[in-house]
Amino acid sequence: MNLDQQDLELIQNRFRVVCERIEAALQRANRRSGDARLVVVTKMQSTEVIQAVVEAGAQRLGENYAEEAIEKMPAFAEHKGLEWHMIGHIQSRKSGLVVQNFDYIHSLDSVRLAERINRQAAEMGKRIPVLVECNSGGEESKFGFPAWQEEQWQALVPEFEKILALPHLEVKGLMAMAPYFDVAELARPHFRKIRKLRDALANWLPGGCWDELSMGMSGDFEVAIEEGATWVRIGQGILGARPLLAR
Numbered sequence: 001m002n003l004d005q006q007d008l009e010l011i012q013n014r015f016r017v018v019c020e021r022i023e024a025a026l027q028r029a030n031r032r033s034g035d036a037r038l039v040v041v042t043k044m045q046s047t048e049v050i051q052a053v054v055e056a057g058a059q060r061l062g063e064n065y066a067e068e069a070i071e072k073m074p075a076f077a078e079h080k081g082l083e084w085h086m087i088g089h090i091q092s093r094k095s096g097l098v099v100q101n102f103d104y105i106h107s108l109d110s111v112r113l114a115e116r117i118n119r120q121a122a123e124m125g126k127r128i129p130v131l132v133e134c135n136s137g138g139e140e141s142k143f144g145f146p147a148w149q150e151e152q153w154q155a156l157v158p159e160f161e162k163i164l165a166l167p168h169l170e171v172k173g174l175m176a177m178a179p180y181f182d183v184a185e186l187a188r189p190h191f192r193k194i195r196k197l198r199d200a201l202a203n204w205l206p207g208g209c210w211d212e213l214s215m216g217m218s219g220d221f222e223v224a225i226e227e228g229a230t231w232v233r234i235g236q237g238i239l240g241a242r243p244l245l246a247r
């Protein structure tokens with residue numbers, strides 16, 4: 001596919017508009033400018049499309065599949081400071097690729113995976129920032145530690161203690177994906193729940209850092225920011241519909 005000038009401008013305009021909407025949502029919530037950062041989700045998108053948004057100023061790209069992302073990375077080797085964020089479920093046999101090639105993991109969804117990543121990071125002499133993924137809606141299609149009912153939360157403490165003890169992981173906070181709703185407002189209770197869980201964890205596990213909340217996507221990021229998101233992950237709202245690349 002060849003991007004024409006019009007496609008390129010459309011992507012770059014949408015990027016700027018989303019950045020403005022992030023700032024406006026922070027203001028509405030009486031939060032400081034820059035307190036919520038954008039990960040542009042580039043899964044299934046071509047390097048041309050990604051190039052357009054990087055030129056517009058995107059600094060962090062989110063991908064769901066390690067191998068797909070690794071194929072794209074060389075095209076951006078010259079962009080110093082560009083970060084690659086893993087946001088999708090990590091199969092255990094792909095975890096080494098993730099540790100080697102990504103800057104940040106949003107989707108740490110089991111203690112086993114945490115232990116594996118810790119071991120691999122140790123071998124590579126790295127320490128990798130991670131967010132612990134929680135399932136706020138109880139949907140079977142979603143990964144993450146079970147957190148849809150408050151009664152489940154206490155049981156997470158011993159699990160998260162094991163993760164906090166791993167020296168090559170730098171736990172930063174939580175990640176969640178609200179269920180899909182046509183109306184963004186309906187996602188608000190999910191974001192509020194995750195923030196409340198974060199506050200509980202900060203209390204129960206004060207030795208850990210729980211500052212970051214990665215929540216909010218194209219359809220609901222403003223609500224997520226109003227409820228405390230520090231990372232939003234936005235794909236289609238900037239890059240347009242994802243083409244169905246064969247993979």
Ligand SMILES: *Cc1c(COP(=O)(O)O)cnc(C)c1O
Nearest residue numbers: 041087217218233234235236237
């Ligand atoms: C695809 C994806 C997104 C972005 O979704 P959009 O609707 O394109 O904004 C965000 N987070 C995760 C985990 C995703 O898989």
